[in-house]
Amino acid sequence: MRAMAYDGYGSDDVLTLRELPDPKVGPGEVRIRVRRAGVNPADWKIMSGGLDALLDAVFPVVPGWDVAGTVEAIGIDTPEFEIGDEVVAYAKKDVLHGGTFAELVTMSVRGVARKPAALGWDEAGGLPLAGLTALQTLDRLGVSASDTVLVHGGAGGVGTLAVQIARARGAQVIATASPANHAFLSELGATPVAYGEGGVERIRALAPDGADVVADFVGGVREVTTAVLATGGRHASIADPTVLQAGGSWFWARPSAQGLAELGRIADAGHLRVPVAEVLPLEELPAAFKRSREGHTRGKLVIAVAD
Numbered sequence: 527m528r529a530m531a532y533d534g535y536g537s538d539d540v541l542t543l544r545e546l547p548d549p550k551v552g553p554g555e556v557r558i559r560v561r562r563a564g565v566n567p568a569d570w571k572i573m574s575g576g577l578d579a580l581l582d583a584v585f586p587v588v589p590g591w592d593v594a595g596t597v598e599a600i601g602i603d604t605p606e607f608e609i610g611d612e613v614v615a616y617a618k619k620d621v622l623h624g625g626t627f628a629e630l631v632t633m634s635v636r637g638v639a640r641k642p643a644a645l646g647w648d649e650a651g652g653l654p655l656a657g658l659t660a661l662q663t664l665d666r667l668g669v670s671a672s673d674t675v676l677v678h679g680g681a682g683g684v685g686t687l688a689v690q691i692a693r694a695r696g697a698q699v700i701a702t703a704s705p706a707n708h709a710f711l712s713e714l715g716a717t718p719v720a721y722g723e724g725g726v727e728r729i730r731a732l733a734p735d736g737a738d739v740v741a742d743f744v745g746g747v748r749e750v751t752t753a754v755l756a757t758g759g760r761h762a763s764i765a766d767p768t769v770l771q772a773g774g775s776w777f778w779a780r781p782s783a784q785g786l787a788e789l790g791r792i793a794d795a796g797h798l799r800v801p802v803a804e805v806l807p808l809e810e811l812p813a814a815f816k817r818s819r820e821g822h823t824r825g826k827l828v829i830a831v832a833d
């Protein structure tokens with residue numbers, strides 16, 4: 527199979543397009559023919575060696591944890607799926623090796639769900655990791671209709687989905703972004719607010735009693751969080767471990783077929799779309815990583831592996 531892979535940690539120049547053996551498929555697994563694979567900051571952070579203390583790597587490593595595609599082989603005793611099923615998966619594995627920037631990826635069915643009918647392939651490719659992160663963070667924080675929720679990083683991959691899921695639950699949502707993304711966030715149902723100097727005052731003006739919930743999808747904003755949190759409010763970050771010292775949760779998303787199915791139900795009910803900033807071909811993965819690293823993607827970057 528064709529795949530983008532690297533033989534050791536480094537920057538974008540370690541990535542090359544190459545032929546690798548097709549991944550094997552074992553009991554309880556499906557092999558997916560990849561159509562689209564979403565890009566996540568984790569991909570290039572891991573490639574730089576930044577998560578080496580947390581993950582064993584078997585080189586060559588094919589990066590990528592998001593996939594939307596078609597089941598093309600099923601393992602022994604895997605009744606959950608049939609060949610030809612259209613699926614999505616958050617393909618994080620215990621060992622860093624066979625990722626989704628490849629023509630084929632094998633996954634345990636624990637992390638695979640049917641592709642939401644309402645989403646096209648580009649959108650489906652960007653859904654799994656960011657969608658599960660948004661959903662599980664809001665679940666952890668117990669977000670409901672009675673909450674005013676502040677989302678830090680409302681225009682990013684995770685933030686755009688969290689805004690919509692919180693709105694679907696009936697919560698009031700205030701979301702931070704640069705002014706260029708404010709009209710976009712209003713369309714998603716949030717009240718936008720600019721981050722940076724004066725941010726606390728602007729948020730306080732919108733939520734005089736404070737935010738019941740703060741979800742940080744950016745990092746480096748703990749002081750804003752604690753300054754705008756209502757008394758007894760709940761908060762979590764996916765990008766800043768120091769929130770633990772301020773009574774918050776440091777959250778890490780987990781693969782979950784049930785979570786993906788729930789995202790599918792929200793999408794099929796018309797309450798969730800995946801804003802796609804750009805779709806690039808497999809061989810342009812280094813350019814996609816470069817763009818992701820710049821930190822201002824609106825929604826998701828997606829790699830097209832096959833039509």
Ligand SMILES: NC(=O)c1ccc[n+]([C@@H]2O[C@H](COP(=O)([O-])OP(=O)(O)OC[C@H]3O[C@@H](n4cnc5c(N)ncnc54)[C@H](OP(=O)(O)O)[C@@H]3O)[C@@H](O)[C@H]2O)c1
Pocket residue numbers: 566567568571655656659678679680681682683684685702703704705707721743744745763764765777778779818821822823824825
């Ligand atoms: N723990 C986990 O399980 C987990 C899961 C997924 C992601 N993450 C981490 O969470 C972070 C976000 O991931 P992502 O995929 O959403 O990234 P992303 O799509 O690359 O985020 C880009 C967005 O961040 C916004 N942004 C940049 N600086 C900001 C600031 N100071 N305040 C508010 N918004 C700001 C940008 O909006 P503007 O252009 O308007 O500035 C842009 O829309 C990354 O660090 C990622 O590694 C962790």
